[in-house]
Amino acid sequence: MKKKQWADPSPNDQAEQHYLIEPRHLAGGGDLRHVSEFLRASGWxxxxxxxxxxxxxSPDSSVRVSYDPYTQPGGWTIRGEATAQQETWVASLGRQAPVEIVAGLTDALTQPRTAHAPNPWAPLREQRWHPHHGEHFTATSPESGAWLQFHQTGPGQAYWWAGALNEHGQGWNATFSQTTPMHLVEAFTAALADPEPVMRPRGHVPPSQRIRTRSVSVRPSQLRAWQQGRVSAARAAAWARTTWATSRSRTAPAGRPYAAQGGRTR
Known part of the structure; x- marks a missing residue:
């Protein structure tokens, strides 16, 4: 058997220095395409x-995701329109919210809800965040650099508040209206508490002594392959959902209400 011949790396595919950063909530904003390309591949x-x-x-125009860096304070806004089963809701995340954490929420928007009852505190508890039973229930990360709080001042006057700070002050904030679907808040907290580091290129590492970094060499082709893998997974999931919906519509008994043939359920 002949030995496999490996081509020399392209002159334009030389390894570049990147850094793995933890905790991820202090890693800075990151590449917006991590969010936008997944939404596009999901049919948005x-x-x-x-x-x-x-x-x-979204494909049915019921949810809108936007990122505006030109206004103050600027950042991400995710808004859901009212439906028969859901009130209007809105979530806002600051410009320095890591895209990997934002994607925890936006990726969940493209996926069907699971059967389990959502609990935004569960991912934090699993990662040993510290609970604080004060006026407003709060949980803080092990190194106290991030938090989640359910802020309630009266009946119907409540919201979720999260964010991160370092020794230079507050890095970013996130707020979720009380009407935000609970499974979306849980998806956000799961990404917030995820212990896996995130990667940033040289020159994009926040100047903080509260982060831990590890230098890695990465070729541009590797980055493209990782990004394409994420996009391909989104595209495949969107295709599967479309195929399933089409199959159901063709086999559903005549005369059934539209909601029973794929409409929204609680």
Missing amino acids: KDQSMPGGPLAFA
């Missing part, structure tokens, strides 16, 4: 204006 409509804010709408 790109409504961004050239040179303007990023904007995507």
Whole structure:
């Protein structure tokens, strides 16, 4: 058997220095395409204006995801329109919220709900976050650099509040209206508490002594392959959902209400 011949790396595919950063909530914003390309591959409509804010709408136009760095304080806004089963809801995340954490929420928007009852505190408890039973129930990360709080001042006056800070002050904030679907808040907290480090290129590492970094050499082709793997997974899931919905519509008994043939359920 002949030995496999390996081509020499392309001159444009030389390894570049990157850094693995933990905790991830202090890693800085990151590449917006981590969020936008997944939404596009999942069938969301790109409504961004050239040179303007990023904007995507769900296939049924009921949810809109936008990123605006040009206003103050700027950042991410995710808004869901009211439906028969769901009140209007909104989530806002600051510009320095790591895209990997934002994607915890936005990825969940593209996926069907699971059968289990959501619990936003569960992922934090699993990663040994510290609970604080004060006026507003709060949980803080093991090194106290991030938090989640359910802030309630009265009946119907409540919201979820999360964020991170380092020795220089507050890094980013996130707020979720009380009406935000609980499974989305849980998806966010799971990404927030995930102990896996995130990667940033040289020159994009926050100047903080509260982060831990590890230098790695990565070729551009490797980065593209990782990004393409994420996009391909989103595209495959979108295709599977479309195929399943089409199959159900063809086999559903005549005369059944539309909601029973794939409409929203609680």
